[in-house]
Amino acid sequence: MQTPPSKMAHRLQVHFHLIFVLCTLLISSPSIHNNLRIVQASSPPIQALVAPITKDTATSLYTLSLSQRQYLLDLSGPLLWSPCSTPHPTVPCSSGDCAAAASGSGAPKSCTGQRPCTVRPTNPVTGEQAAGNLTFTDISTNATDGKTPTAVVTVHGVLSSCAPVSLLRSFPGAAAGDAGLGRGSAASLAAQLYAKLSLKRQLAICLPSVTDAPGVAFFGSGPYGFLPFALLDASDLAYTNLVKNSPSSSSSAAYGIRLSGIAVNQEAVPLAAGVTVTFDTALPYTVLRRDVYRVFVDAYQSAMAGVPRVPGVAPFEACFNSSGLGVTRVGYAVPSVDLMTEGGGGNWTVWGSNLVTQVATDVACLAFVDGGWAAPSAVALGRFQMEDNLLVFDEANSRLGFTGTLLFIRTTCSNFNFTRG
Incomplete structure (x- = not known):
């Protein structure tokens, strides 16, 4: 005996509904997402990052290329900083991130409730300081095997300080901020990259003597390749x-x-x-x-x-x-x-x-x-x-x-x- 067309249609609707629900669960389940990340992370772990260093013709200062922007290479700076857009995310002054950034920048450690964290970025050329909110940004650069770049890497949630545009005075014209790479500061760009990507805590720099070809910075392990051999x-x-x-x-x-x-x-x-x-x-x-x-x-x-x-x-x-x-x-x-x-x-x-x-x-x-x-x-x-x-x-x-x-x-x-x- 054949199933009536109306009942057949109802069964098909139920069948397709179940398929839809299962697909939705597969897409939205955190455990599935975690498994996908594990599969994607099965490629060799990142051992090092690489970024170009450019010598500015007008000032002879160096900039580091990150996220398609130029940052002053500041080897003894405790912070990453740049002018911020409005509005921008802030960090509570009671947080550990604030304590780490403030200790490096010399900012006052007083804090009331959930007020935004304030730090004091410094212009390393002029010595000028200014107050700025601690915020977050994303940094993109390249992974490397030491010989060439191998893949684009974006690091999310990197601590950065806001600063007034006037703090860029005396920087190269292309500089959008300051890449502090200093030692002993948990908020320096170098320290954050090491921690977020589990890299060896090692920074290598090679400053170019010319303005028409970049030098190179490595974050993490070697080797370090230079042409021709x-x-x-x-x-x-x-x-x-x-x-x-x-x-x-x-x-x-x-x-x-x-x-x-x-x-x-x-x-x-x-x-x-x-x-x-x-x-x-x-x-x-x-x-x-x-x-x-x-x-x-x-x-x-x-x-x-x-x-x-x-x-x-x-x-x-x-x-x-x-x-x-x-x-x-x-x-x-x-x-x-x-x-x-x-x-x-x-x-x-x-x-x-x-x-x-x-x-x-x-x-x-x-x-x-x-x-x-x-x-x-x-x-x-x-x-x-x-x-x-x-x-x-x-x-x-x-x-x-x-x-x-x-x-x-x-x-x-x-x-x-x-x-x-």
């Missing part, structure tokens, strides 16, 4: 211990090392042991405290006794007629400088390309500046001395890895292959 890993670097700065210091988030001495042309300069070096990308050239500056510059001028002196060109004191200087793969053929690191890490040898800068036709100057007696550290290493050197700030092991100039191995910081693999 250099693939550097941990065994290719020399190491020395990182030292902590005083929390009350103006450079408390700066990376620092300690020297047992300095040599010019392999002759020791008369300095007390234990000289502290900090790294500061806001400084165009290395700044030396007065006592260190005087003995260092006197020693260098003695080593250059055979080269005609010319009047100093501000901010430099020791300048030379460069017309008779030879040129090598690593810059002018001038006496080298050895930064003798504590702890048996070996010497960081600095050659002509990072010692002497051309300031006019036939005039080259020793690129070190007198910081006076009030300088915050004995040696504050500036951008010029870092260019074309791979520096690996290995916070996980509290050590600095360094290569010396890459020019010796016939490559530069501008030779990372940013073509997607």
